[in-house]
Amino acid sequence: MQKRTFILITIILSMTFVQCASSQFSNYITRKTDKIYDGENQVRFISFNIPNLHYIEDYLPFEGTNPWRLPNEYEIRDGLRSIKQLGGKVTRIYVLSVKKDGDTPDIIRHVEGPGKFNEEAFKALDLVMKVANEEGVRVIIPFVDNWHWWGGPKEYAAFRGKEKEAFWTDREIIEDLKKTINFLINRKNSYTGVLYKEDKALFAWETGNELAAPYEWTKEIAAYIKSLDNNHLLVEGVIAKDITPEAIEDPNLDILSTHHYGDPKYSIEKITSNKKMIAGKKPYFIGEYGIIPTQKIREITDTIMSQGLAGGMIWSLRPRERSGGFYHHYEYNNVESYRFPGFASGDWYDEKAVLEIAREKAFQIDGLPQSQLPIPEAPNMLEIKNVGLISWQGSTGAQSYSLERKEEYVNDWVEIEANADDSKYQYRPLYNDKTAEFGKRYFYRINAKNESGVSGYSNIVGPVEVTEKMIVDEMENFDEVFQKEGELKLLVNEDIRKAKEDRSRLTGKGGSYIIYQIPGNAVKIQVDYFVSKPDSTISLLKGSSVADLSEFTPGKEVFSFAKNDYGFFDAVRLTDDIQSEGTKFLKVELNEGVQISRIEITYIK
Known part of the structure; x- marks a missing residue:
């Protein structure tokens, strides 16, 4: 009985010590x-x-x-x-x-x-x-x-x-x-x-x-x-x-x-x-x-x-x-x-x-010289299901990241992005690997950087087989756009709270449009947009050439908030799983009261 009591007291004291040892504080503030x-x-x-x-x-x-x-x-x-x-x-x-x-x-x-x-x-x-x-x-x-x-x-x-x-x-x-x-x-x-x-x-x-x-x-x-x-x-x-x-x-x-x-x-x-x-x-x-x-x-x-x-x-x-x-x-x-x-x-x-x-x-305020930031700890790569949708958990104090990739059965890693940024996009994937090649299987890793140095590498994720690739347009510029026309405007902080903190959107007057050229056969299209005026819509057209575009009706899902303090816009997602081969172009026609958030075009070889 005495032995059991001694063991129990030892366990309790050990637990107390572990709890206290985890704290960096010795005093209450006075x-x-x-x-x-x-x-x-x-x-x-x-x-x-x-x-x-x-x-x-x-x-x-x-x-x-x-x-x-x-x-x-x-x-x-x-x-x-x-x-x-x-x-x-x-x-x-x-x-x-x-x-x-x-x-x-x-x-x-x-x-x-x-x-x-x-x-x-x-x-x-x-x-x-x-x-x-x-x-x-x-x-x-x-x-x-x-x-x-x-x-x-x-x-x-x-x-x-x-x-x-x-x-x-x-x-x-x-x-x-x-x-x-x-x-x-x-x-x-x-x-x-x-x-x-x-x-x-x-x-x-x-x-x-x-x-x-x-x-x-x-x-x-x-x-x-x-x-x-x-x-x-x-x-x-x-x-x-x-x-x-x-x-x-x-x-x-x-x-x-x-x-x-x-x-x-x-x-x-x-x-x-x-x-x-x-x-x-x-x-x-x-x-x-x-x-x-x-x-x-x-x-x-x-x-x-x-x-x-x-x-x-x-x-x-x-x-x-x-x-x-x-x-x-x-x-x-x-x-x-x-x-x-x-x-x-x-x-x-x-x-x-x-x-x-x-x-x-x-x-x-303490009379001390400013110290250097510590070198960041290694970030954490998240699961990758598509090479167009890559994300990671960033590191405190990191200013940028080096993203690397290697083929399966190949020893050498290749840097595919020297200054990846985890600050630009809100609540969605951070990186699209545009240079991945169809039919290959890749592993990915990442490290973090700041003025003080470079972290160790993250965990390795993969292999990820490239059966599909993506065009991802975050609406921060027109780099992904093949052709555009009309009064188009890129938004940063206008209506930003109502648009769920989205810092890169595209709006335009009636008759304005953007066209994407797809470097393969499109198999899925997703267009996300906010409605700033009731009943505002966009139109989608697809075809094998710019001269051969026809309008189609995608699936539509609306995400609406209940009564809230900020007046969030309705968020609308249009999706279409393209069954026919030969879709090489997508045209998006805007109307007043629409703010496009993001466009994803998934394509195969």
């Missing part, structure tokens, strides 16, 4: 007057928000009708490693989502009703905390949103059949929110076994995101949070641009924060006056700023540093997506989410320059 500390070391930061680190709001493949999904470990790790390589130390996620009226059954929310929670959604947050411990990046977690995007006061009130404004004063609704707070603070992480209130990767709790809360509500909620967890600091999350005396005096609010968009001059004035009010009393940081010209981002960041604030978080960074490429989120003012380390495809909103400023300042 504060003294207006400074934040990790042990004896002061903490200051320039970093980014990653709103979708724990809950994806932008999964927008062309055929998708539900943008919400839970992240996997690859996506979470890429996000947190991006913050680490940016020198950020800490990131801030968005809130816990709340079930909304009109949600379809396939939409997952964290809070499904009063005291009712979705375990899978919270497991995704558990995974965030596990990876945060391993990667050495801390996380700020706000409890509830002020806005409707992910559900907030309106939804909590609706659970009880009450109006939105009751959220701030109604005892029943306040107790419902406390159930959510209690559930998370006392939750045991399903991966690590660590309670959230004992997790050192948690930088701080935040009462919420941009809350228009009366102080009495904040006072009660702050006291309740601290009654459950006195290990972690608490941030006041309000919409106001001004710090209030009540917040400064409240013993349960440890850190104060404001968000700043719009006029940079006004923002700098507010930041400066707030710092004067709070100096020597409590830490103060800027929880969100950005969506302004690049130089103005630099000016606000310099103000954060020169005024002695604890830090600042630019809005916003999005990680890579598991099927290849990145998640995307267009904001406004011709700005979208940033993708580390920055790409030419983001030049239209100065992506690389903003990321470079953030990284420069993240080191500068």
Whole structure:
């Protein structure tokens, strides 16, 4: 019996050691007057928000009708490693989502009703905390949103059949929110076994995101949070641009924060006056700023540093997506989410320059020289079923990739693309191997590159037999087009959110057209387009020559969103499995109100 007890204790201690050993943190974050500390070391930061680190709001493949999904470990790790390589130390996620009226059954929310929670959604947050411990990046977690995007006061009130404004004063609704707070603070992480209130990767709790809360509500909620967890600091999350005396005096609010968009001059004035009010009393940081010209981002960041604030978080960074490429989120003012380390495809909103400023300042705020980026880790090749549809999971910090191919039974690898890019296309395959030869069988591998060097090679995928090849036109130029006519326009950021973040589309006035010449016999045609005006259509014609084209009726599938916040266009897919031989040309006639997203023409020898 004593031997069994000893073995059991040994196992428990071993498990505890493994859990603790996986964390890079020894201390809880603390504060003294207006400074934040990790042990004896002061903490200051320039970093980014990653709103979708724990809950994806932008999964927008062309055929998708539900943008919400839970992240996997690859996506979470890429996000947190991006913050680490940016020198950020800490990131801030968005809130816990709340079930909304009109949600379809396939939409997952964290809070499904009063005291009712979705375990899978919270497991995704558990995974965030596990990876945060391993990667050495801390996380700020706000409890509830002020806005409707992910559900907030309106939804909590609706659970009880009450109006939105009751959220701030109604005892029943306040107790419902406390159930959510209690559930998370006392939750045991399903991966690590660590309670959230004992997790050192948690930088701080935040009462919420941009809350228009009366102080009495904040006072009660702050006291309740601290009654459950006195290990972690608490941030006041309000919409106001001004710090209030009540917040400064409240013993349960440890850190104060404001968000700043719009006029940079006004923002700098507010930041400066707030710092004067709070100096020597409590830490103060800027929880969100950005969506302004690049130089103005630099000016606000310099103000954060020169005024002695604890830090600042630019809005916003999005990680890579598991099927290849990145998640995307267009904001406004011709700005979208940033993708580390920055790409030419983001030049239209100065992506690389903003990321470079953030990284420069993240080191500068600690008085350190900027280090080189680490050499990327090896990427991961995904399964290839057709040489026209190649994708890979990219590597954090990689700027480009070298894609290689070799024939079966041949030893030598051949580079087929020296600078493959995983940033250009959204939610679809990344590369079409145009040089593959019919009848051959190929293996593929890839490595990642940045300014510091080249990664090792990925896994090898194959053999892939070339029975079909493809013309793939992403509508970023007219390189694939044999002939065109009429008023055609390539779109980048016009209607970008409504068009599911598609950054390369083609539109045209009635009578305009494009023609493709097919270097083989076409066997399948797929045309994806968005409808920006009701009942708008396109016409397809095919034939053995340009002079011998006849219209045909393809199969049609429409992908429509239910009621949503962004007014997504209907996405229409036309497909035709061509039975007759000799189709060498395809003509696409456009009408007003159509935006072509992508065309695939599959052909055989």
